[in-house]
Amino acid sequence: MREFLVVGHEAPTDADFSLADLPGAGRLDLLARCVTAACLTSHGIREAVRVRLVLADSYTVRFETAQLRGLHPDERSTAARVRAALAEREAAIGHQPVEVAPGVSLVRRGFEPELRAAAEGGTLLHLARDGEPAAEAAVPDDPAFALSDHRPFTDDERALLAEVADRRLSLGPVTLHADHAIPVAHNWLDTGGYRDY
Amino acid sequence: MREFLVVGHEAPTDADFSLADLPGAGRLDLLARCVTAACLTSHGIREAVRVRLVLADSYTVRFETAQLRGLHPDERSTAARVRAALAEREAAIGHQPVEVAPGVSLVRRGFEPELRAAAEGGTLLHLARDGEPAAEAAVPDDPAFALSDHRPFTDDERALLAEVADRRLSLGPVTLHADHAIPVAHNWLDTGGYRDY
Numbered sequence: 175m176r177e178f179l180v181v182g183h184e185a186p187t188d189a190d191f192s193l194a195d196l197p198g199a200g201r202l203d204l205l206a207r208c209v210t211a212a213c214l215t216s217h218g219i220r221e222a223v224r225v226r227l228v229l230a231d232s233y234t235v236r237f238e239t240a241q242l243r244g245l246h247p248d249e250r251s252t253a254a255r256v257r258a259a260l261a262e263r264e265a266a267i268g269h270q271p272v273e274v275a276p277g278v279s280l281v282r283r284g285f286e287p288e289l290r291a292a293a294e295g296g297t298l299l300h301l302a303r304d305g306e307p308a309a310e311a312a313v314p315d316d317p318a319f320a321l322s323d324h325r326p327f328t329d330d331e332r333a334l335l336a337e338v339a340d341r342r343l344s345l346g347p348v349t350l351h352a353d354h355a356i357p358v359a360h361n362w363l364d365t366g367g368y369r370d371y
Numbered sequence: 372m373r374e375f376l377v378v379g380h381e382a383p384t385d386a387d388f389s390l391a392d393l394p395g396a397g398r399l400d401l402l403a404r405c406v407t408a409a410c411l412t413s414h415g416i417r418e419a420v421r422v423r424l425v426l427a428d429s430y431t432v433r434f435e436t437a438q439l440r441g442l443h444p445d446e447r448s449t450a451a452r453v454r455a456a457l458a459e460r461e462a463a464i465g466h467q468p469v470e471v472a473p474g475v476s477l478v479r480r481g482f483e484p485e486l487r488a489a490a491e492g493g494t495l496l497h498l499a500r501d502g503e504p505a506a507e508a509a510v511p512d513d514p515a516f517a518l519s520d521h522r523p524f525t526d527d528e529r530a531l532l533a534e535v536a537d538r539r540l541s542l543g544p545v546t547l548h549a550d551h552a553i554p555v556a557h558n559w560l561d562t563g564g565y566r567d568y
Contacts, residue, residue, distance in 0.1 A: 196445060203445035216546040248393060248400035249446045309565040346561045347568045349413040351444060354554035361555045364543045368506040368565045371544045
């Protein structure tokens with residue numbers, strides 16, 4: 175299993191936004207691209223990927239490729255999947271996830287519990303410029319990557335990452351958008367740390 | 372200089388398409404993501420990148436980051452830049468490019484002349500599964516990458532690539548969407564072939 179937890183600091187928490195202005199909807203354009211970058215290959219869907227899209231520390235939409243069907247690569251249709259999930263938010267009672275479509279669920283949980291869950295299930299990697307260079311790092315089993323949207327992690331988020339993350343990893347010297355870092359992270363794993371392909 | 376030539380086989384050649392349905396506009400969603408993946412870093416624009424977006428073998432929109440201003444990372448606004456370029460197509464006379472905005476120009480040329488121009492200016496790399504693994508390959512000066520949209524290169528395009536490309540390069544064992552291959556290619560260059568960062 176590969177996990178990507180993406181924090182959307184200003185993301186919408188209800189379905190009342192327009193698909194015609196995704197940057198204006200808390201940068202849902204970027205978050206949608208993160209979902210497709212994590213889940214899709216050129217002509218199919220990756221086998222065992224989970225995305226946790228944390229929306230304004232209030233709700234999380236989870237995508238599980240093992241069950242997911244009909245995910246298209248464009249921003250708008252993926253944002254529509256997030257909106258459809260948020261339309262069910264009244265059904266997300268307590269901390270129980272509600273499945274809104276095959277492989278898509280909504281849960282009323284924010285960053286900390288989702289990050290701890292990701293860390294429990296695998297090796298949590300904090301992507302950071304001063305981390306261990308990927309080319310020198312061993313590829314872990316069940317890697318989970320934590321990424322932030324157009325804003326950096328807050329001080330509180332960084333403190334929690336410092337506590338919970340297993341390792342700090344650097345993918346390279348250039349700081350990338352989260353949706354561009356995800357294909358690079360996948361490629362690092364796909365190639366066995368650039369050693370095995 | 373880094374170049375990315377992206378072939379849009381079904382891309383529009385006039386401005387008569389809706390920004391609300393980019394997948395239906397010859398997969399302009401994908402082509403727009405290729406432009407932003409090639410040009411942008413997390414908080415800025417790359418210094419010396421040229422993108423050649425070949426539209427249905429008829430027109431090419433070129434983006435030059437040295438002059439480009441105000442490129443946003445979402446699909447819709449980038450597709451609007453392509454549409455604005457196509458709105459000037461009557462001004463693209465002969466094979467002279469017409470600058471439609473700073474760093475954005477339109478030229479009435481298709482795949483072959485654009486590919487030959489990219490090869491002349493640098494080292495043309497054909498991304499292919501059976502190419503030399505990137506981790507073992509030397510990083511060239513002035514690399515130019517040729518990529519195809521959701522369709523594979525046609526037989527004729529492949530024949531031309533075989534003639535013109537300097538090398539065949541494999542980024543990994545998983546075939547990626549062009550917009551996901553571009554950040555991986557950038558990362559390979561940014562890290563000096565994974566050796567130097």
